[in-house]
Each structure stands twice: as C-alpha cells, then as structure tokens.
Amino acid sequence: MMTSYAHPEVLVSTDWVKENLGTPNIKLVEIDVDTKAYEAGHIPGAVGFNWQTQLQDQVRRDIISKEAFEKLVGDAGISPSDTVIVYGDNNNWFAAYGFWLFKIYGHKDVRLMNGGRVKWLNESDKQLVTDVPQPTPVQYKATGPHLEFRAMVPLVFEASKGGWNLVDVRSPDEFTGKVIAPPGMSETAQRGGHIPNAKSIPWSTAVAPDGTFKSANELRSIYIDQKGVDPNKQTIAYCRIGERSSHTWFVLKYLLGLENARNYDGSWTEYGNLVAAPIEKA
Amino acid sequence: MDHTKRVYNDIFEMLPTEENPSPMVRINRLNPNPDFPLFAKLEWMNPFGSVKDRAAWTMLRDLEKRGEINEKRGIVEPTSGNTGISLAAMARARGYHMRAVVPNKVPLEKKLLLKIAGADLDVISDELCPAPGLGDGSINLAKTHAKAQAHRYAMPNQYENEHNVQAHLQTTGPEIWRQTDGRITHLFVSLGTCGTVSGTSKFLKSKNPEIKVIAVQPTEGHDVPGLRNVSQLGVSKLFDSSLVDDILEIEFRLAYARALDLCQNEGLLAGPSSGLIFEGTREIIMRDKKGLGVMIFPDNIFKYTSNMAKHIAGLMSGTQA
Numbered sequence: 243m244m245t246s247y248a249h250p251e252v253l254v255s256t257d258w259v260k261e262n263l264g265t266p267n268i269k270l271v272e273i274d275v276d277t278k279a280y281e282a283g284h285i286p287g288a289v290g291f292n293w294q295t296q297l298q299d300q301v302r303r304d305i306i307s308k309e310a311f312e313k314l315v316g317d318a319g320i321s322p323s324d325t326v327i328v329y330g331d332n333n334n335w336f337a338a339y340g341f342w343l344f345k346i347y348g349h350k351d352v353r354l355m356n357g358g359r360v361k362w363l364n365e366s367d368k369q370l371v372t373d374v375p376q377p378t379p380v381q382y383k384a385t386g387p388h389l390e391f392r393a394m395v396p397l398v399f400e401a402s403k404g405g406w407n408l409v410d411v412r413s414p415d416e417f418t419g420k421v422i423a424p425p426g427m428s429e430t431a432q433r434g435g436h437i438p439n440a441k442s443i444p445w446s447t448a449v450a451p452d453g454t455f456k457s458a459n460e461l462r463s464i465y466i467d468q469k470g471v472d473p474n475k476q477t478i479a480y481c482r483i484g485e486r487s488s489h490t491w492f493v494l495k496y497l498l499g500l501e502n503a504r505n506y507d508g509s510w511t512e513y514g515n516l517v518a519a520p521i522e523k524a
Numbered sequence: 525m526d527h528t529k530r531v532y533n534d535i536f537e538m539l540p541t542e543e544n545p546s547p548m549v550r551i552n553r554l555n556p557n558p559d560f561p562l563f564a565k566l567e568w569m570n571p572f573g574s575v576k577d578r579a580a581w582t583m584l585r586d587l588e589k590r591g592e593i594n595e596k597r598g599i600v601e602p603t604s605g606n607t608g609i610s611l612a613a614m615a616r617a618r619g620y621h622m623r624a625v626v627p628n629k630v631p632l633e634k635k636l637l638l639k640i641a642g643a644d645l646d647v648i649s650d651e652l653c654p655a656p657g658l659g660d661g662s663i664n665l666a667k668t669h670a671k672a673q674a675h676r677y678a679m680p681n682q683y684e685n686e687h688n689v690q691a692h693l694q695t696t697g698p699e700i701w702r703q704t705d706g707r708i709t710h711l712f713v714s715l716g717t718c719g720t721v722s723g724t725s726k727f728l729k730s731k732n733p734e735i736k737v738i739a740v741q742p743t744e745g746h747d748v749p750g751l752r753n754v755s756q757l758g759v760s761k762l763f764d765s766s767l768v769d770d771i772l773e774i775e776f777r778l779a780y781a782r783a784l785d786l787c788q789n790e791g792l793l794a795g796p797s798s799g800l801i802f803e804g805t806r807e808i809i810m811r812d813k814k815g816l817g818v819m820i821f822p823d824n825i826f827k828y829t830s831n832m833a834k835h836i837a838g839l840m841s842g843t844q845a
C-alpha cells in the first residue's frame with residue numbers, strides 16, 4: 243500500500259518553486275554549508291542567510307534570540323503570514339536547520355524544497371541569478387521560543403536511560419568513536435563515541451540517489467521496521483553540531499509523523515565535552 | 525612546422541601530436557623483469573606541464589569553433605589543478621578570462637600556479653560526509669557560475685566533455701602505437717576524468733584488441749590530486765568499463781613512495797599519480813611475465829613538494845638553517 247508523508251504540506255518540489263516564482267507572499271531563503279554558494283548563484287528572488295554569522299548567537303553558544311530572529315527575518319521582507327521556502331546545499335542540511343529555527347520562533351508556514359540546491363542546479367529549465375534582492379524591511383513579530391522542538395542536556399540524559407528513540411545521525415565512524423569528527427572539521431569534542439541507548443542511523447539513510455527524500459513507504463520500512471524507531475515513544479535526533487540532525491528530525495517529525503520528535507542542537511560538540519556524562523563506544 | 529629544429533611561432537605549435545609526440549623513456553634500474561620492457565610516456569614534457577594539455581586544447585578549440593567564447597565570455601572549469609593550469613595559460617594567451625574551481629585539498633603549489641597562469645580561483649571545502657545525489661562540490665560550483673552568469677562563462681566540463689576523450693583518441697593513442705611500432709602489449713594509466721584511459725584505450729584496442737589496459741586507483745580517502753577512487757568515479761561520465769581490463773586499488777601512500785623511487789633511481793621526476801601507476805605496473809609485470817608496457821606519466825613532482833613533505837617521513841628535516 244502506498245502511504246503518503248504525514249505532513250506533505252511542508253515539502254515542495256523544484257517545479258512547484260519554479261511555478262511560484264515571484265508570488266508576493268512566497269519567500270525563498272537559501273541557507274548553505276558553503277557560505278560562498280549563494281553569492282555564485284541562487285534562485286531568483288531568494289535571500290541568503292549565513293548559518294555561521296546569522297543563525298547563531300555570536301557571543302554565547304546558542305540559537306539566535308527572538309529579537310535577532312525578528313530582525314533577520316523582518317529585514318528579509320518576510321511577514322509572519324508569508325509562506326517561507328528554505329533550500330540549500332549539502333542535501334539541505336542547514337536549510338533543515340533554518341526550517342527548525344523558523345518553527346522554534348513560531349512561523350506558521352515554512353517548507354523545505356525537496357532535493358535542495360543541487361536538484362535545481364541540474365535541472366535545465368531552472369534559472370540561477372547573482373543579483374541580491376533588496377527587500378523592504380517589515381516588522382516581524384515572532385512567537386515562542388517553542389521549545390518542544392528542541393532537546394537540551396537534561397532531557398538527553400533522561401533519554402539516554404532508555405525508553406526513548408535516540409537517533410545518532412552521524413557517520414558510523416563517529417558513532418563508534420573511531421573518529422571524533424569528520425576529517426577537517428574544526429568543531430570537535432574531548433571524547434568520541436555516542437550517547438548510551440542511541441541507534442546509529444546516518445542522516446543519508448533518508449535520501450534517495452537523486453538527493454530527494456525517500457518515499458514514505460521506504461522511510462517507514464527503514465526507520466520503523468528495520469531500525470526499530472518506535473513511533474509511540476518520544477524521540478531525539480543528534481549529530482555533531484545539530485545540522486545533519488535537523489534533517490533527520492524533519493524526516494521523523496514531518497515525513498513519518500513522530501509528533502514528539504526534537505532536535506538536540508548541542509549534539510556531540512556539547513555532549514562529548516560534558517564532564518562525567520556516560521558514553522558508549524563501538 | 526619543423527619539429528626537428530624546434531622553432532615555433534607560438535606555444536600551441538608545441539602541443540603533442542603523432543609527429544611531435546611526448547617522449548617515452550625506458551625504465552632501467554627499477555624494472556625487475558627483463559622480459560617486460562617498460563616505457564614511461566612523459567606527459568610533463570607538454571608545453572603547459574601535464575597530460576591535461578591534450579584535453580584542455582581540444583575542449584578549448586571546440587568552444588572557439590562553435591563561437592562559445594570571446595573576450596567577454598571566458599571559461600569556468602572544475603579542476604584538480606592541471607586542466608585549470610593548461611586552460612588558464614591557453615585561454616589568457618588567446619584573450620579569454622578563466623575561472624578555476626578547486627577542492628581545498630589541492631596542493632598550494634597548484635593553487636598558486638593557477639593564479640600565476642591568470643585564473644581567478646574559487647577554493648571550496650572538501651566533502652564533509654558521503655552525500656547522495658550531490659556530485660562533487662567543485663563541479664557544482666562551476667556549474668553554478670556557468671548557469672548564473674552564462675554571459676560570462678562557458679564551462680567545458682572535462683568530466684562530461686567528449687572532446688576530452690577525442691584528444692587522446694587523436695593524439696596519445698596514435699603516438700604510442702607509432703612509438704612502439706605497434707608492439708605494445710600493456711597500457712598502464714590512472715583514472716581521473718577518465719579521458720586518458722577511454723581515448724587511448726579505444727585507439728589502441730582498435731589497432732590490436734589483445735592489448736591489455738590496466739588502470740590504477742588510490743584507496744578511499746586518498747590524497748592523490750587528479751585521481752579518483754571507484755567510489756568517486758560516478759561523476760566521470762567518460763568512464764567506460766569495457767575499455768579497461770583490470771582496475772587495481774593501491775594504498776595511496778605508495779603513490780608518494782614510488783614517485784620518490786622514480787626521482788632517485790631513474791632520474792624521472794615523476795609526480796604521485798605516476799608513482800601510483802608505477803606501483804600497479806610492477807604488480808602486473810610480475811603476473812603477466814612477458815610483454816611491452818607503456819605507462820602514461822601525467823605530470824612531474826614540482827607541484828607536489830608540499831604533499832611529498834606530508835607523506836614522506838623525514839623529508840622536511842634539515843631544510844631549515
């Protein structure tokens with residue numbers, strides 16, 4: 243039987259985006275790992291957010307404050323009633339993180355463009371431009387923070403005792419502790435390994451060879467039947483800095499419908515530095 | 525053109541052809557099998573320093589013929605260095621601009637040479653994690669430039685451009701056939717875009733289907749610029765497995781060790797991809813016992829001194845006062 247995603251309305255195709263280019267209340271936001279990609283070319287009308295400097299508090303380690311979010315989004319000409327489409331490179335890693343942030347600050351209609359920037363790039367009927375839009379700033383009033391989307395350390399400790407779905411989306415070598423971070427990554431931790439009771443399900447498990455999400459049936463069969471994620475339990479996804487896990491969090495919550503799914507944005511760069519926190523290896 | 529006098533009207537007349545082939549030099553001290561003479565085809569003797577002169581020239585000429593480039597509309601190309609250096613030097617000498625997109629892992633020497641040859645440079649961070657459907661970061665960024673600024677850039681795209689294969693079909697293959705008087709039994713090559721292997725193999729096998737074509741690939745997670753492990757070969761649309769008899773996977777550090785051996789025992793200042801090819805060749809000449817082998821040595825060691833320092837223990841010691 244063919245089942246559909248639990249919340250198909252949060253996912254749009256590249257064709258849908260093309261058809262809706264220039265629609266006044268539909269706003270495009272590109273968020274990339276490689277912060278130079280936007281500059282080289284983006285979807286017409288899209289603004290670019292830099293995850294390093296604009297989505298994170300620049301003093302303490304945290305997501306940006308509500309005020310900073312309101313300013314960033316308002317300056318991009320986005321109103322609370324707008325439909326926001328996020329997309330980016332690396333299979334939407336940071337676009338999913340941006341999606342999560344929009345949810346935390348209560349934006350009603352935010353959606354992810356399936357397949358991200360690469361899918362758009364490789365489709366011959368899709369255009370890229372270099373000119374940066376100059377939106378008229380608006381006053382944006384956020385709600386929240388809606389912390390039911392976010393896991394912090396006390397909850398992670400709770401989950402590590404069992405009875406939760408704790409999903410480690412890093413590579414197998416990071417999970418076993420063979421490496422602390424992928425080669426060349428500067429953010430790291432004092433210790434390698436994983437949180438006790440976590441299951442290793444690398445983020446790419448959710449993605450088809452063309453970079454889009456696998457079908458609802460495939461996702462269900464992998465995550466629930468094969469990997470044993472229990473839809474009736476509370477769920478936390480984590481990775482290294484919280485971006486790859488936003489991608490899996492999106493899959494668990496919106497595509498598979500696990501309503502109580504949270505993203506642990508502190509992830510291994512927090513947990514692997516905690517004194518006396520229990521760690522499992524191999 | 526008189527290739528005996530070697531006086532030329534411009535640098536392009538020096539590009540390799542059947543009448544002006546890159547030299548082949550016999551391996552002497554490092555060949556343990558007297559029944560299997562081995563020749564290295566020294567591609568660094570090409571005017572811009574590597575095997576990629578051939579593909580770069582053929583792709584550039586095609587763009588010129590089709591009127592795709594002019595003084596306003598130049599070239600953007602993803603490269604591990606050599607194609608970019610050849611293209612940049614050629615393009616600038618003919619009045620076009622050139623942008624090269626390279627992965628960060630490319631040695632500093634090549635990045636500097638690209639700039640010295642007149643290319644604008646984009647350096648992109650290397651792959652973070654295996655990612656489905658993504659392709660290669662430098663190819664994607666080059667495609668982005670070509671798409672977003674089509675009025676400024678044409679993209680030859682050596683990974684998909686049939687002229688990359690044609691170059692070797694028309695030059696490398698015929699050169700080797702003539703230089704060995706048709707006696708070649710084994711061709712040894714590496715795999716990058718796969719232009720070299722596909723074009724040369726196609727020509728030689730059309731002359732003699734018995735010729736064995738052996739390709740080497742470095743182990744995964746390698747640091748041999750220009751080459752691809754089979755897991756990374758998906759982006760090379762020019763790869764044709766029917767033209768390759770064996771693919772050997774070789775520990776990538778041996779590329780550096782064998783390059784050093786060639787430098788110190790044969791006077792061949794060969795780069796790491798040549799080193800990797802040489803290691804694979806030595807395996808095969810012990811297995812197949814008799815024959816006549818030609819190895820295509822893509823470039824020399826000059827662009828890899830910093831990589832050699834990284835991979836050859838003790839090389840840095842005594843280099844500072």
Ligand SMILES: Cc1ncc(COP(=O)(O)O)c(C=O)c1O
Binds near residue numbers: 716
């Ligand atoms: C040093 C070096 N060796 C080998 C190769 C592989 O040649 P090809 O791309 O024709 O497969 C390249 C090409 O980029 C190279 O730069």
